[in-house]
Amino acid sequence: MKKLSVFRRLLLSFICLILCVSVCGCLTTADYELMYDDNVKIASGSTNLLVGSVESSLGDVYNWRCTSFSGVYPIKNINTDKAIKLKVDVEEGKFKIVATDGDAVYKLAEGDFDGEIDFASIPKGNFVIKAVGVEAKFSLKINS
Numbered sequence: 001m002k003k004l005s006v007f008r009r010l011l012l013s014f015i016c017l018i019l020c021v022s023v024c025g026c027l028t029t030a031d032y033e034l035m036y037d038d039n040v041k042i043a044s045g046s047t048n049l050l051v052g053s054v055e056s057s058l059g060d061v062y063n064w065r066c067t068s069f070s071g072v073y074p075i076k077n078i079n080t081d082k083a084i085k086l087k088v089d090v091e092e093g094k095f096k097i098v099a100t101d102g103d104a105v106y107k108l109a110e111g112d113f114d115g116e117i118d119f120a121s122i123p124k125g126n127f128v129i130k131a132v133g134v135e136a137k138f139s140l141k142i143n144s
Contacts, residue, residue, distance in 0.1 A: 032070040039105040048073045065139040075129045085143040086117040093136030099127040
């Protein structure tokens with residue numbers, strides 16, 4: 001069997017890489033912008049791009065700091081029958097916190113929000129708290 005030259009191996013690797021990227025696809029900022037206001041996509045799943053993200057969890061306390069976030073990211077399952085404190089500080093970009101229950105999406109906070117979120121606006125029950133953003137820089141803390 002004849003060995004491939006280094007040039008041919010590099011060329012073959014490059015072609016495979018191009019094919020993988022074109023088949024898998026990449027979401028653009030425009031795609032994330034469309035997703036930001038699409039409750040069906042927000043409720044149904046998650047797609048995200050995180051840059052400079054640090055998460056930590058100790059007992060009932062969850063902390064997340066992100067320097068660039070785009071997409072939809074499920075943060076935590078909660079039960080609103082229990083006392084929950086969620087504090088968010090949005091520094092830049094488009095960002096909102098939502099609670100989802102099946103197909104229902106409840107917006108809890110949006111924009112340049114800095115403070116504690118009130119769960120009184122949603123019914124009692126089990127929800128998934130999700131972050132939704134486009135090029136957002138933020139920090140949040142949940143005590144549950």
